[in-house]
Amino acid sequence: MNAHILVVDDDQEIRDLLDEYLTKSGYQVSTVKDGVELKAQLQHAYPDLILLDVMLPGDDGFTLCQQIRRDSDVPIIMLTAVSDDTDQIIGLEIGADDYIAKPFSPRHLIARIKAVLRRSQKNHQRTEDVLVNAVPKSIVFGDWRLDTLAHKLTHLDNQQQHDLSGSDFTLLMLFLSRPNEVLDRDTISVATRGREALPFERGIDVQLSRLRQRLGDSGKYPSYIKTMRGNGYILSVPVNYEH
Incomplete structure (x- = not known):
């Protein structure tokens, strides 16, 4: 089954563009506009990867990332309009797997998504191998x-x-x-x-x-x-x- 990606961004245009491009690239895509909708979505099931915008109404992306990490190791890529090393360090410190500054090329985004998913799959495989052994x-x-x-x-x-x-x-x-x-x-x-x-x-x-x-x-x-x-x-x- 194709990987399920959850996009969290308050910009409707960006959500639609990412939905269209990621779907064409073979992913199953869901989109939400804020932390309230994100939490409601996660109550049903966790996706394979979350694209999480930093600047959101209500709880920002950093806060939401910390909350997710209390319960799950689902891969998270942070999205931000601010190209700032400090923001990148904060994102990685609180458990994000990667960090991409807007604007970004679709090909670059897909490459980063594939890399993060690949690492996640390898980590799960290592865990399964250890349990088997x-x-x-x-x-x-x-x-x-x-x-x-x-x-x-x-x-x-x-x-x-x-x-x-x-x-x-x-x-x-x-x-x-x-x-x-x-x-x-x-x-x-x-x-x-x-x-x-x-x-x-x-x-x-x-x-x-x-x-x-x-x-x-x-x-x-x-x-x-x-x-x-x-x-x-x-x-x-x-x-x-x-x-």
Whole structure:
């Protein structure tokens, strides 16, 4: 089945043009004008990719991107009329997969869509391959147990639980599969985003900070993920796999 693309833009002319061009390119297309219609659409089903305009009435694209990322790893390409590196960095930090400044050529847009969809499919395939290859049902590391099927963390002492988003689970599994090994930014970015890290990109730092806060620390394990300056990051606690 052809990939389903959801276009979110408050400009009727742009929605119509994108609908026409993407449909001719073989995609299934839906269009909405704002965050209210977007949320209503997502209650029924998630598309394969979202083209999300930054400047929208009500909640802007950045806010909507953050909200979507709480529940889903659906690929998101941000669209903006402002060619500003700061906006691009913000978009990538909050979980967007790519960023295109208006005006853009249709061919350029299609190329970016294909690249993002290809990366997304590869990431899903890697996850399926890992599951097929007998991933342990749970992994104990430090004070935590990870349920690899439910994507749930449970603290061994106080039984505190956390549900992990897809991106946070992928990041944690990367460290758990390679404990006591220094992982550089490109390795982390390829595993979680399907591409090497961009210059000055802080999205990895944001995601690592979120995971570190989730894991916390204790007297026995004062630091789960250590920063190795100039080299990368390392998971520095004992890891045991339970099949």
